[in-house]
Amino acid sequence: MKRNDIFRFLPIIITSIGLTAGCGAHLSKVEMGDKAVDVGADKSGGKNIVAVPDEKVVTEDVKTSGMGAKGSAAAKDYKSLGANDELTKTARESGTLYTIHFDYDKFNIREDDKPLLTKNAQWLNINPAVKVRIEGYADERGESEYNLALGDKRARSVERYLEDMGIIKDRLATISYGEERPVDPGHNEDAWAKNRRAEFKIAN
């Protein structure tokens, strides 16, 4: 990499370091086209991170970690549901709303989660510019394709619930990750219960 290239990319690097600091995004591997280049063992003290030729890739790293840091200036202006409103705090800090959970091999909304979904819907009502992505997940048991379809059903079940509460469909998107990306990597009932979930990610 030539020296002037380093300067050309420097603003991007600084930006990405700023965005990724403390949010778990890792830059040990950078992407060039469709090939991963390991710079983890680089002896230049990390300077070769500059070798990232594609701004987009670094941006994606931040996005996939789901951090609120990427949120627009409008993020600071979220309307609150009132004093001691945890939800607005969560939205500001992590770009998420309340996560809800499911029973084994089920996609119906549990009674104990309905108040949380109602809160999410109320919050979306007073923040009409916000769009959310509902992510459906399954626990690791069973088969990965079935779990993908199950996560899809869970996400869509939550989407319908919010639509029924008056949130227009244009503000809602769904994605299923199936058994991928568990919040708890354990192989026990506690971990599985945590992983059977639908997350709300603020998408704009």
Next chain:
Amino acid sequence: MIRASRCVPVFFALFFLSITEARARVYIDLSAPSVKKLQVAVQEFRDVSPVTSVDSGRIKKELIDALDTDLRFSGLFTITESGANIEDPSKSSLEPDAINFKNWRVIGADTLLKGVYSVDKDRLTVEIRFYDCVNEKQVLGKRFTGAASNPRRLIHYFSDHLYEELTGRKGVFTTKILFVSDRSGEKEIYMSEYDGMNARRITFNRSINLSPHWSPDGNRIVYTSYKKGQPHIFSLDLRTGKDAVVSEKAGINIGGRFSPDGRRLAMTLGLGADKSSELYLLDLETGQYSKLTDNYGIDVSPSWSPDGNKIAFVSDISGNPNIFVLDLEGKSDNKQKALKRLTFSGKYNSSPAWSPDGRLIAFAGSENGRTFNIFVMRPDGDGITQLTSDGNNKNPSWSPDSRFIVFSSTRKGITSLYIMQSDGGGLTRLQTGVGNEKTPAWSPFLE
């Protein structure tokens, strides 16, 4: 079953009289209830390179190791352990006339393998002969040339020839296995040889990559990937490296499987308009989708019957995941009649895999929804037989000759790939060196 040795001369005579006839006449009848193994001695291979390369020792070791793997895997041979040095390898000849077969018979070897190899820069030539020690004749002699970086591959080619010579059937030694591992940080697709060796990563997109499957000609694979955000189905041409999107409908596009004629792809789509995920067929020539299922349940993991007329799949319309079979021919007449449920016991039945010979469907089933085992059943759902009992065993995939099943298992802790015979015997762990290997897909016969 092996013919008794006194019958062997007749068979040899036929081989030498007519090469074309030879294919139909076999030494070992694999359809017999039990196969008596041949005793084979393997002579140490000799380096006949004009100039001995620094890699000579490594190459020799890899050649012998691969031959040993193939011979054991074939199920046709018992290797005579003391056979390595009956003759001085540096002086022994490959010509049948110069071999003292009596010495080999004394140590119990019915048959004998000898080989020489030669390295020329990055090219390796291997010549291997297979002899019948009883009749003191050569049965097979082959010479292969290929990359010196992968000596094992040349042995696999030889093993295919040897297997076909002895059984009249194609060998699987040059086939490959696709699988998924998250060892790089995210789930990516890998490909290894049938024995797990020479595993290499073939996707590098750092999203989530799942469900690799082969095209019937073995030239392409399809897989599910999140590299564009939502799960879409992509194809990767293994010869050119060209990667292309196959299905990117809104919602989930997962688990594509080529029809046996390669013209259609069965998959699961989760279109917003559908009540839930449904099975679809995509005509790869016209780009037209047709819907196969229409219910409130989850419908996933299609597996084609080898004649292309039926699809086994997993559905939870019965309450929990079970295996159903859909008759594509009868579909237009009567939807109810076209759909038949195959599994009725256990809590969770998944991953049906129709054997290439059409005789069995393998699947992963669980009594408690946690621990899975591999089963086989007939395509009508009868004759369910459990093949595994140790660890968590999932995602069976058949060898193209229908003799073996590869699957993932946690029996040694970390998830690894294992191969077993279709009756559950001869379990072998694949040493891919990758780790956490899942959802294997065994290739068809490759050119």
